[in-house]
Each structure stands twice: as structure tokens, then as C-alpha cells.
């Protein structure tokens with residue numbers, strides 16, 4: 021695992037609407053079920069998440085955590101039920117509303133042949149955001165990648181790849197973070213940094229849905245969805 025220090029904190033973009041009164045239940049989940057083959061992974065999942073709330077989805081390997089997170093951001097269709105973001109069906113969001121969601125999957129989705137800086141720039145381009153070089157460099161510095169911004173990702177350690185993926189949180193304004201196993205491969209200092217980041221984001225009114233097989237003691241009190 022990577023043991024490099026995590027760099028100085030930068031000012032991450034505040035969630036859109038930070039500071040304004042937020043309606044309750046921005047993310048609404050109703051009657052979700054999912055089947056894989058002849059197996060029901062989960063059923064009857066209903067809940068509502070409001071500004072500042074953290075949801076911890078837990079369960080054994082194969083219980084359906086990743087599948088559920090993908091359903092929450094509209095990447096996978098459930099067998100039954102629906103997900104709404106600010107009242108709109110998640111799979112039919114307009115572009116501006118879609119940009120309020122930021123998903124970091126457990127496979128890092130970083131391009132091996134590109135550098136961390138290029139990966140961050142492409143990520144922003146795909147979201148329709150204008151990349152700001154200074155902010156991108158600050159984000160990579162904060163994520164502990166100072167000095168490695170221009171090295172192709174294939175030469176980086178697992179922890180550094182993870183940090184590259186997580187640096188997206190620092191450049192993209194979003195209202196909802198969906199983080200699948202964000203702690204994987206992170207060393208202790210990076211875990212502490214990420215926990216601080218998540219706590220600050222929740223205080224500013226962001227919403228976070230996350231999974232982890234590691235302890236999340238150190239994060240603000242979560243709501244828990246247990247798929248077992």
C-alpha cells in the first residue's frame with residue numbers, strides 16, 4: 021500500500037446550493053429490488069436522504085452493494101422500484117441535474133496510459149466542466165500526488181491510483197457523492213484525509229452514499245442499509 025503523505029488541503033468546490041435551505045429527501049429510493057439470474061439480491065429497499073446525510077451500505081461479498089450504488093446513479097436498472105433525484109427519475113435526468121451526482125466506482129476508472137493530471141482533465145471534460153489547471157494541480161497535491169501529476173497511471177501504486185480517482189471529488193462541484201469502496205488500497209493518512217473531506221462535505225450540505233469492508237469509525241454517524 022502507498023504510504024506517501026497526503027498533501028495540504030485545498031478548497032474543494034462546495035456542493036451547489038450550499039448554505040441554502042435544502043428540501044428534505046433529495047434522493048428518494050422506493051421499493052427497489054434487483055435480481056441476478058434466479059437470485060434476488062435485495063428487495064423492498066426504500067429510503068430518503070436529505071442534505072447533510074451519510075448512508076453506509078453494508079453487506080457480505082456479493083450481497084449487491086455495487087449493484088445498488090449503480091442503480092442509485094442510474095447506471096443499472098432495478099427489477100422493481102425507482103430512484104428519484106430532486107423529484108426526477110434518475111435515468112432521465114437532464115444534464116445539469118446529472119452533474120449534481122458524482123460516482124467513484126470501486127474499479128478506479130482511470131486510464132492507465134494517461135497521467136493523473138490528464139485523467140482529471142478528461143473526467144471534467146466528460147462531465148461538461150471546464151478544467152482549471154491550477155485547481156487540478158491543487159487537487160492532486162492534496163490527494164498526495166504532488167510530483168506524480170505527469171507520470172502515466174500504469175506506473176503508479178494501487179493507492180496512488182485510488183488517490184487519482186478520489187481527486188475528482190476536489191474538482192467537481194456535486195451535491196451527491198456515491199463512493200464504492202473508497203478506502204480500498206488507501207494508507208492511514210489517506211483514509212484520515214478522505215474522512216475529513218467527507219465530513220466537511222456533509223457539513224456543507226452534501227449527501228454521501230458509500231460502502232466499505234473497512235471500518236468507517238471516524239466518519240460522522242451514518243444511516244445504515246444492511247443488505248444482509
Ligand SMILES: Nc1ncnc2c1ncn2[C@@H]1O[C@H](COP(=O)(O)OP(=O)(O)OP(=O)(O)O)[C@@H](O)[C@H]1O
Nearest residue numbers: 056057061079080081082083084085086087088233
Ligand atoms: N451484470 C451482471 N450480471 C450477472 N450477475 C451480476 C452482474 N452484476 C453483478 N452480478 C452478481 O450480483 C451479485 C452482487 O454483485 P455486487 O458487485 O453488487 O456485490 P457487492 O455486494 O458489491 O460485493 P463485494 O463486497 O464483493 O464488492 C454478485 O453475485 C455478482 O456476481
